[in-house]
Amino acid sequence: MDAPEQSLLRKLKLRTHRKMNTLFAGEYRTAFKGLGLLFDSVREYQYGDDVRNIDWNVSARMNHLFVKQYSEERELSVVLMVDLSASVDFGSGRSKRDLVLEAAALFLYLAQMN
Secondary structure: OOHHHHHHHHHHHHHHHHHOOOOOOOOEOOOOEEOOOEEEEEEEOOOOOOHHHEOHHHHHHHOOOEEEEEEOOEOOOOOOOOOOOHHHHOOOOOOHHHHHHHHHHHHHHHHHHO
16 A cells, blocks of 8 residues: 555545544444443442432442442444445456445455554
């Protein structure tokens, strides 16, 4: 990969990383704390915390209130459809098939990095 292609890849990686920061439910762990199903830790109660998240067992042992924190789950679903019919073999210079496969590899790389 030459320098202009690497520069473009870095720009695309930054743009797609920002766009992937949306809330979805998914199957992989993340460092984001928030509302989720996976228990992460407990911390001391702070004004404004949801009282439904109070861990009464820990609070009773420690003599002050603690709330449960959960790991937020995020989803990454990528569906890539590539036309590899005979029409992509037409053309001069670089084959369209090679260009399509390079673009598909780029999209898959960006999805994996985000």
